[in-house]
Amino acid sequence: MTARVSIGVSLKMYFGHSDARRWFDRVAELVAGHPAVADGRVEFFVIPTYLQVLPAVEAFAGTRTLVGAQDVAAWDRGAYTGEVGAPELAEVGVRVAEVGHAERRRLFGETDTDVAAKVETSLRSGITPVVCIGEADRVDAAAAADATAVQLCAALVGAPAGRVIVAYEPVWAIGGPEPAPVAHIATVAERLRAELDTLEDRDGSTVIYGGSAGPGLLARLGHSVDGLFLGRFAHDPDALAGVLDEASALADARSDAHSANTAVAS
Numbered sequence: 240m241t242a243r244v245s246i247g248v249s250l251k252m253y254f255g256h257s258d259a260r261r262w263f264d265r266v267a268e269l270v271a272g273h274p275a276v277a278d279g280r281v282e283f284f285v286i287p288t289y290l291q292v293l294p295a296v297e298a299f300a301g302t303r304t305l306v307g308a309q310d311v312a313a314w315d316r317g318a319y320t321g322e323v324g325a326p327e328l329a330e331v332g333v334r335v336a337e338v339g340h341a342e343r344r345r346l347f348g349e350t351d352t353d354v355a356a357k358v359e360t361s362l363r364s365g366i367t368p369v370v371c372i373g374e375a376d377r378v379d380a381a382a383a384a385d386a387t388a389v390q391l392c393a394a395l396v397g398a399p400a401g402r403v404i405v406a407y408e409p410v411w412a413i414g415g416p417e418p419a420p421v422a423h424i425a426t427v428a429e430r431l432r433a434e435l436d437t438l439e440d441r442d443g444s445t446v447i448y449g450g451s452a453g454p455g456l457l458a459r460l461g462h463s464v465d466g467l468f469l470g471r472f473a474h475d476p477d478a479l480a481g482v483l484d485e486a487s488a489l490a491d492a493r494s495d496a497h498s499a500n501t502a503v504a505s
C-alpha cells in the first residue's frame with residue numbers, strides 16, 4: 240500500500256467549453272492552496288474532454304495536477320479518423336488516460352482487447368492508464384471481485400512495465416444517487432490490490448473507487464482503497480475540497496501506519 244492517496248475527476252461530457260474553463264480556474268486555485276496536493280501527499284488528476292485538454296494543461300500549470308484524456312487510440316498514429324494517439328497526448332502534457340470506462344464499453348462496444356491495446360500504447364508513451372473495470376450487474380462482493388480480477392488481467396495482457404491506476408467502478412453504481420456499499424467496495428478493492436501485488440513491474444499502482452462517489456465516502460472507506468474517481472459530485476468545487484481534505488487525512492493516517500510498521504520491523 241502506498242501512503243499517497245489519489246483523487247481523480249472525469250468531467251465526461253457534462254460541461255461546455257466556457258463552463259469547463261471556469262471550473263479549471265476555480266479548482267486550480269483550490270489545489271494550489273491545498274497543502275496535501277501541493278506537497279504530493281494527495282495525487283490529483285483531472286480528465287476533461289479532448290477539446291478541453293489544452294486549456295486544462297494551461298490552467299493547472301504549476302499546481303501538480305495531472306491532466307488526463309478520457310480515451311486514447313489503440314494505435315500510435317496513422318489513418319484513424321477521429322482518434323487521438325498516446326504520443327500526441329503525451330506531447331501536449333497529458334499524464335493519465337482513462338481506458339475502458341463502462342460508458343465506452345457499453346455505448347461504443349469497446350472490448351477487453353481494445354482496452355489492452357490502449358493500456359499498452361499509453362504506458363509505452365509514458366502515460367499512466369486509468370484502467371476502468373467493474374461488474375455489470377449487482378452481484379455479491381465475492382462474485383464482483385472474481386469478475387473484476389479477470390477484467391484486470393485482460394486489460395494488462397501485453398502491457399509494458401509501469402504504474403497503472405485501477406479504477407474500480409461497479410457499472411450499476413455509476414450515475415446513481417449513491418455509491419456501492421462500503422463493505423462491497425472494500426472486498427473488491429482489496430482483491431484487486433492483491434492481484435496487482437502479484438505482478439512484477441507494477442510498482443506504485445493504485446486501486447481507486449468510482450461510481451457516485453462524493454464527500455464522506457473516503458472517510459468511511461479508510462485504508463481499503465487508495466483514493467476515489469469522481470464524476471458528478473466533483474462539479475461543485477466546495478464538494479471537491481471536502482474530498483481532498485478527507486484524502487489528506489487518509490494520507491496522513493497511512494504515513495503514520497507506515498512509520499509504525501517500519502519501527503516494529505527494525
Ligand SMILES: O=C[C@H](O)COP(=O)(O)O
Nearest residue numbers: 249413414450451470471
Ligand atoms: O468517471 C467517473 C465515474 O464514472 C463516476 O461517475 P459518477 O460519480 O457521476 O457516477
